[in-house]
Amino acid sequence: WNIENIIDNATLKYSVNFVEDVVNLDVSPGASGIGCTEMVISNLGTITIDVDVEVSGDNITISPGAVSVTLAPEGNITTPICALALTRSEARAHPVSVLALGRETNTHLNQVQVTSNFTAIVDPYARLSIQAPMPAKHCIGSTFWTNFTGVNNGNANDSVVFEVSNIQELEDAGFTFTLPILQYQLEPALLDPLKQNSFQNLVIKVDSENVTEGYYNMIVTIATTMDGESFSAATTYQIWMANCQEQDANIEDDSLPSISLIPTLIAIGIIAMRRRY
The missing domain is CATH 2.60.40.10 (Immunoglobulins)
Known part of the structure; x- marks a missing residue:
């Protein structure tokens, strides 16, 4: 009372x-x-x-x-x-x-x-969202950067933590990551959706020297550290790792006809000339 x-x-x-x-x-x-x-x-x-x-x-x-x-x-x-x-x-x-x-x-x-x-x-509550880049192709052995965007959609300041959830799986596949700072203080976007402090870009450097050809998924999560809250969100970035050297070689080979096809092409040319004249 x-x-x-x-x-x-x-x-x-x-x-x-x-x-x-x-x-x-x-x-x-x-x-x-x-x-x-x-x-x-x-x-x-x-x-x-x-x-x-x-x-x-x-x-x-x-x-x-x-x-x-x-x-x-x-x-x-x-x-x-x-x-x-x-x-x-x-x-x-x-x-x-x-x-x-x-x-x-x-x-x-x-x-x-x-x-x-x-x-x-x-009372404060946590709501978060995260957006991944569009799926992309990269060459094996290349170094590239990915950019994930996390947004505070709650109603209070939130100290959020980013994480590559399947980093061990990707490292076992041959990727190497250079991670930035993973914890940030974000203001609520509801006060001003365009306010810079309400979202955070997470740029990750990726080296693919020892990767084999194929599709890979990078899963990144964003989670709250707010007392009494456990909200998190996740997104997936799909990567196609291609053997660009082999593809370039195939392109060069395809630019000239195969030796086995040369007699056939000559014959076709002779027939065409005969019909013409």
Whole structure:
């Protein structure tokens, strides 16, 4: 309970308190975004009173926003009060203010004001995405760079970690990797999707000196380190490693007719000339 907010004016005395002075709002996709507490209005005096209460929040919706009650001496009433924030709202604390006006029921005299408050906290949540380059062909023995882009789609700053999930498999196949820094602090893209600090390009250098010809998949994940969260996302970059030297040799061989075909070509040429003339 909060420290009671009590006003004493002769025999008119009442308090407004909240059972929970902090409520948490889950605004992640699919969640309700609602957090509730209970407001307790108590008549601490010796006369019957009318109390009108207005509840207002900072950039969030409060329901109900107004309550009116009549309380006998030593009476009290408990009313649920809920705060609502929009899905994907920024993680932060919202103060909720209460203004109560109490007066004698019969005379409406001796009006007394009481204030109270509670806090609605929009909880942080993690949502991440990662995009791979388009599938590409590289020559065996070449060195190339890949560029993955990770984005913070959550509602709070997030320290994210990148990982080549199948790096051991690729190293066993003959690849060698030069990895950059793998942990970055990203701001939420919901505040500004084009803001540079909301996404991170991960550039990986790849050497393929000892690779055999074929298709390979490089799987890269991005994961949150946010307390209480375990969200991660993955993407796959498909690589075609080609023996470019053999292909070049085949192209050179194909530029001239095979020796075995020369007599046939000569014969065809003679027949064509005879028909022409």
